[in-house]
Amino acid sequence: MTRFNAWNVIKNGLNGQSGWSRQWRDPEPKSNYDVIIVGGGLHGLATAFYLAKNHNINNVAVLEKGWIGGGNAGRNTTIVRSNYMMPGNHEFYEHSLKLWENLSHELNYNVMFSQRAHVSLFHSPGARDSAARRYNIMKLHGTDAELWDLKTLKKKIPHLNYDDSRFPILGAAVQRRAGNARHDAVAWGYARAADSLGVDILQNCEVTGITRKNGSIESIQTSRGTIKGKKVGFAVAGNTSVLWQMAELGNLPIESHKLQAFVTESIKPLLDQVVVYGVGGAHFYISQSDKGSMVFGGDLDWYKSYAQRGNLPIVQDSAEAAMAILPCLGRIRLLRHWAGVMDMTMDGSFFICKTPISNLYLNAGWNYGGFKASPASGWYFADLIANENPHNYVHNHNLERFEKGINIDERGAGPDPKLHG
Amino acid sequence: MKSKRLNNLGKIDRDKTLNFTWDNKKLSGFEGDSLASALLANNIGIVGRSFKYHRPRGIFSSGVEESGALVTIGSKDRRDPNVRATTQELFDGLKASGQNAFPNVNFDLGGINNYIGRFFAAGFYYKTFMGIPPFEWGKGTTIWMLFEKLIRKAAGMGSASRLPDPDSYEHAHDFCDVIVVGSGPSGVAAAIEAAEKKLDVILVEQDSLVGGNQLSENDFSTSEIFNQLKSLGIKVMTRTTAFGLYDNCVVGLLERVTDHLSIPDSTLPRQRFWTIRAKHIIVGSGALERHIAFNNNDIPGVMTVNASKHYLNRYGVLTGEDIVIATNNDSVYETANELSEAGANVTVLDSRTNIEIDSNKNFEIRKGFVPYNINGTKKIDSLDISKSENINKIDTINCDQVLLSGGWSPAVHLLSHRGVKPKWDPENACFIPSDTKENITMIGSSRGLWNKDDCIASGVAGATDALNRLGVSKTNYFFPKPGGWKNPIKPLYEVKYKKSRSKSFVDYQHDVTADDVRLAHREGFISVEHLKRYTTLGMANDQGKMGNIIGLSLMADLLNKEIPEVGTTVFRPPYTPVPIGALTGRNVGKHFRPLRVTPMHQWNIDHGAKMIEVGLYQRPWYYPKKMKHSVIHILEKQQL
Amino acid sequence: MIRINCPYCGERDHSEFSYGGDASIKYPSLEASEKEWTEAIFFRKNIRGFQLETWHHSNGCRMWLEVERSTVTHEIKSVRPCHPDLQKVVENNK
Ligand SMILES: Cc1cc2nc3c(=O)[nH]c(=O)nc-3n(C[C@H](O)[C@H](O)[C@H](O)COP(=O)(O)OP(=O)(O)OC[C@H]3O[C@@H](n4cnc5c(N)ncnc54)[C@H](O)[C@@H]3O)c2cc1C
Numbered sequence A: 001m002t003r004f005n006a007w008n009v010i011k012n013g014l015n016g017q018s019g020w021s022r023q024w025r026d027p028e029p030k031s032n033y034d035v036i037i038v039g040g041g042l043h044g045l046a047t048a049f050y051l052a053k054n055h056n057i058n059n060v061a062v063l064e065k066g067w068i069g070g071g072n073a074g075r076n077t078t079i080v081r082s083n084y085m086m087p088g089n090h091e092f093y094e095h096s097l098k099l100w101e102n103l104s105h106e107l108n109y110n111v112m113f114s115q116r117a118h119v120s121l122f123h124s125p126g127a128r129d130s131a132a133r134r135y136n137i138m139k140l141h142g143t144d145a146e147l148w149d150l151k152t153l154k155k156k157i158p159h160l161n162y163d164d165s166r167f168p169i170l171g172a173a174v175q176r177r178a179g180n181a182r183h184d185a186v187a188w189g190y191a192r193a194a195d196s197l198g199v200d201i202l203q204n205c206e207v208t209g210i211t212r213k214n215g216s217i218e219s220i221q222t223s224r225g226t227i228k229g230k231k232v233g234f235a236v237a238g239n240t241s242v243l244w245q246m247a248e249l250g251n252l253p254i255e256s257h258k259l260q261a262f263v264t265e266s267i268k269p270l271l272d273q274v275v276v277y278g279v280g281g282a283h284f285y286i287s288q289s290d291k292g293s294m295v296f297g298g299d300l301d302w303y304k305s306y307a308q309r310g311n312l313p314i315v316q317d318s319a320e321a322a323m324a325i326l327p328c329l330g331r332i333r334l335l336r337h338w339a340g341v342m343d344m345t346m347d348g349s350f351f352i353c354k355t356p357i358s359n360l361y362l363n364a365g366w367n368y369g370g371f372k373a374s375p376a377s378g379w380y381f382a383d384l385i386a387n388e389n390p391h392n393y394v395h396n397h398n399l400e401r402f403e404k405g406i407n408i409d410e411r412g413a414g415p416d417p418k419l420h421g
Numbered sequence B: 001m002k003s004k005r006l007n008n009l010g011k012i013d014r015d016k017t018l019n020f021t022w023d024n025k026k027l028s029g030f031e032g033d034s035l036a037s038a039l040l041a042n043n044i045g046i047v048g049r050s051f052k053y054h055r056p057r058g059i060f061s062s063g064v065e066e067s068g069a070l071v072t073i074g075s076k077d078r079r080d081p082n083v084r085a086t087t088q089e090l091f092d093g094l095k096a097s098g099q100n101a102f103p104n105v106n107f108d109l110g111g112i113n114n115y116i117g118r119f120f121a122a123g124f125y126y127k128t129f130m131g132i133p134p135f136e137w138g139k140g141t142t143i144w145m146l147f148e149k150l151i152r153k154a155a156g157m158g159s160a161s162r163l164p165d166p167d168s169y170e171h172a173h174d175f176c177d178v179i180v181v182g183s184g185p186s187g188v189a190a191a192i193e194a195a196e197k198k199l200d201v202i203l204v205e206q207d208s209l210v211g212g213n214q215l216s217e218n219d220f221s222t223s224e225i226f227n228q229l230k231s232l233g234i235k236v237m238t239r240t241t242a243f244g245l246y247d248n249c250v251v252g253l254l255e256r257v258t259d260h261l262s263i264p265d266s267t268l269p270r271q272r273f274w275t276i277r278a279k280h281i282i283v284g285s286g287a288l289e290r291h292i293a294f295n296n297n298d299i300p301g302v303m304t305v306n307a308s309k310h311y312l313n314r315y316g317v318l319t320g321e322d323i324v325i326a327t328n329n330d331s332v333y334e335t336a337n338e339l340s341e342a343g344a345n346v347t348v349l350d351s352r353t354n355i356e357i358d359s360n361k362n363f364e365i366r367k368g369f370v371p372y373n374i375n376g377t378k379k380i381d382s383l384d385i386s387k388s389e390n391i392n393k394i395d396t397i398n399c400d401q402v403l404l405s406g407g408w409s410p411a412v413h414l415l416s417h418r419g420v421k422p423k424w425d426p427e428n429a430c431f432i433p434s435d436t437k438e439n440i441t442m443i444g445s446s447r448g449l450w451n452k453d454d455c456i457a458s459g460v461a462g463a464t465d466a467l468n469r470l471g472v473s474k475t476n477y478f479f480p481k482p483g484g485w486k487n488p489i490k491p492l493y494e495v496k497y498k499k500s501r502s503k504s505f506v507d508y509q510h511d512v513t514a515d516d517v518r519l520a521h522r523e524g525f526i527s528v529e530h531l532k533r534y535t536t537l538g539m540a541n542d543q544g545k546m547g548n549i550i551g552l553s554l555m556a557d558l559l560n561k562e563i564p565e566v567g568t569t570v571f572r573p574p575y576t577p578v579p580i581g582a583l584t585g586r587n588v589g590k591h592f593r594p595l596r597v598t599p600m601h602q603w604n605i606d607h608g609a610k611m612i613e614v615g616l617y618q619r620p621w622y623y624p625k626k627m628k629h630s631v632i633h634i635l636e637k638q639q640l
Numbered sequence C: 001m002i003r004i005n006c007p008y009c010g011e012r013d014h015s016e017f018s019y020g021g022d023a024s025i026k027y028p029s030l031e032a033s034e035k036e037w038t039e040a041i042f043f044r045k046n047i048r049g050f051q052l053e054t055w056h057h058s059n060g061c062r063m064w065l066e067v068e069r070s071t072v073t074h075e076i077k078s079v080r081p082c083h084p085d086l087q088k089v090v091e092n093n094k
């Protein structure tokens, strides 16, 4: 594999780009693997990479029904942050952020992680207090966090709506190390790195059936034939319930909802940070991609759905929310909008855990936040599969937590999946 | 390119002169002009610069598929970047300027990128900028973020104003039995048929005039049709784009109310966002002409054939003097005639050999020839041509314009919004719409029909389909089958350049070349969506309306597959970009959310309370000290 | 926009309604085990296809409705009041 660096880019510029080859192979499925990961999104690909890298388990296949990164991996608004406060969540997302910081070097693939700061606006003293509480907890755990008063905020982002907004902007809670990355590149980078360690990435390989025998999975039927794996991991985000029922496992604390995303035409730099806010029932986040598009999103479509397309009310809501803080966006044009199917959970936190089937492992429940989680998710899911024991950070991120009453509810919204984000 | 205004032809009003500026230069056009036609009438060839290589860009089309003529209009808080000059109506006092260039589009320092372009192949940025060159030393994100700053500055197209948008926008709602999208012959036939059968019909047309592609015909009268539609009680909405189809036959429309006026009535909104709830949707959104990939196929002066016909017959502008038309299908011959009658010296290169063309006449047809390479940088000096078999330069034609027709792509976008995949029609070399269970019917050229009679028949059939599905009638109907040319089209997507490092553009705005597609293939990005994301093909403002099929066909070729096996890309709403202001409507500023108040609200205000937001309510936070009865005091007393 | 045909108000935009969730959940008796209650409150079938669900016509008649809707295409097969007695009334008035 040709290494990615400026030297080779220049060399290939001179030789007509002839030195590059496939970034990952297109192998035929083998009949047996040590580990099969279902789902070629970020979590599946990252898991395969860390299985090979951290645990020397290389006889691994990632099964993807379409093309890798085609699910939520390639549909999200790419915000990476670690401003969590619940035990387990906090440590997990902070580790993820640390992995992000070096990910381009680790994968030898520029995933364009840009630590341009995550600026979370507040609009009332009460909201400031709760932001202060959350960000103080972060600081106590050694994570960077700061509060910007109005003066600082105005200096950093002068064109927010300070004069005419329905909800006055009072300041912001900021995580400077947070930012955006290029979603496709992360999927491809993990795929290429995992492939070079021997992982088979099998695209157009849909899991259509699961054969169980004596409490474990014996084989998996796919659109490319039957495949056996000693261990099987599910990392299929919004489609988790479908596979779960294929394995005849009944119900899950998950509902699939759709979340829309929006991009505008490219414009010259207008916004250097990720800006988010939630007030008056609105919830909104926006940043500008390196290509120049404003990328934004808001709430779920508010009803359960497996459709990857959105409806008008939320288009309108998100536009309103955009104009509320950046009134200059009125003349900027929306170029595309789409939706992804989110695995929303009953407490807004994820699952990295064992299952009632002895050789089946579950990675799911990522809500709005699975993009930033991908590196740590792969790391700890690989760890669980390899070592059979959940790491301390994720030992409560299992399916039994509800019965035990140890819900990990960052928002305090209760068992209504559409209210978590 | 030498384009000029003629004394005859066109649907413009030569008695009404409109003054406008282009890059601060004072120019004039006529009422009825688009910004693009006015620029062409003034012989302005370069109107923009491309995204990556900063290559000069001219006007490629006359409609929504435009990916070259993106300009900035207006100034200060009314600055609109990335406006398609082809769909912007000219008005008196319009200020337009080039963008993505320094100091200007004619001479742009960014043009240096073109010379070092060989290092900027598709996806090169994933391979470097991570660390210190040449071996990417270092850790963390610091070095990337230094590069990123420069990249961000260079990217983007136009620049946006940072001031609040001063215009107002409106939301509006309506209901109907049938909404017809497009006012071409098929849409008009469908609307009339449905209205005559007593259905409540809305007809939307993105253009300012009804007629669709007939507006490119010399003897077409738009007002006649308009009046006929009106007399039947049809609600005709011009300057209105159906930008998206949503669940249960709900259609999102954008109506541009004042964008064409020099001094709008201040009581009017700039634009209206309509939500239409229909019972049936009939789409006659037409077809878009494709270009052909060959070396330097982007030099200003390159245009689609149909665009040139529009400029001639709608705007009275002859787009060139010495014109070469390159085609693989029959649709160009009428235009060739008209152009030569208007005084141009026309040569047609037809990639086909066994064809019968009954045309008279005063232009040369070279059968079995294809365009190979354009000579020139800012304008066309000449065109190298090749035989269609055995590609190699064998001759050069001096010319100032090259018109292209690589076939037509039905505009299946709206149907794609509903998740319906189109099917490939090899005979006509295009994707045509598949059937859907929903109450949506595709008619006319957006169904792959090329001649007018078929389009009209399909309109009537479409309306009958709607009537049947709505339970109004039970009538048999049939759709004409796709096609309609005398000689079959012969697929021609790329004429491969013999020398290395060619610049054969597939996607004009994003500078995606045929070589980029080949590189993507070499690196394993072979699924359509990977191809699109890796090369950014089809990700520009036009969502690949012209280039997508070319990209697909190149990939199919590389994989030794047929186009449909490679797949289709999914078009997302909106069909053409929609301003965020229009989607927001009146809910701006203080009207973002309602304000709820308690019965005590006025008292609190009167007593100087500092109010805070609590959900949608405002409540007193505290009363500054000089108050007699401070709430804090009361609260303390009551030990709350 | 999903259009929901409210038996009281006629066909309306889904944005007039609030989504209630899975209508097939049966809550167990108060004496039931913690496991049963956990299952009822936290666990879902999460059907990909037609499912029974509740919607509240919160900006209309404020009735709770039971809707059979596809979670893939959003197509609606039936809408009726949640309350069985009201269902009967609506049926009889048809
Ligand atoms: C609009 C939107 C915005 C978002 N914004 C953010 C954000 O700003 N920050 C953030 O951190 N997160 C965000 N997210 C969440 C994040 O994208 C997801 O949580 C994350 O991508 C999920 O993990 P994944 O990449 O593994 O999932 P996916 O990419 O969905 O991967 C699952 C894969 O499984 C495959 N699959 C499914 N069924 C089968 C089968 N039977 N056989 C084989 N393969 C199968 C699918 O094709 C898919 O590729 C957003 C999500 C959306 C939709």
Ligand SMILES: [Zn+2]
Pocket: C006, C007, C008, C009, C010, C057, C060, C061, C062, C063
């Ligand atoms: Zn009602």
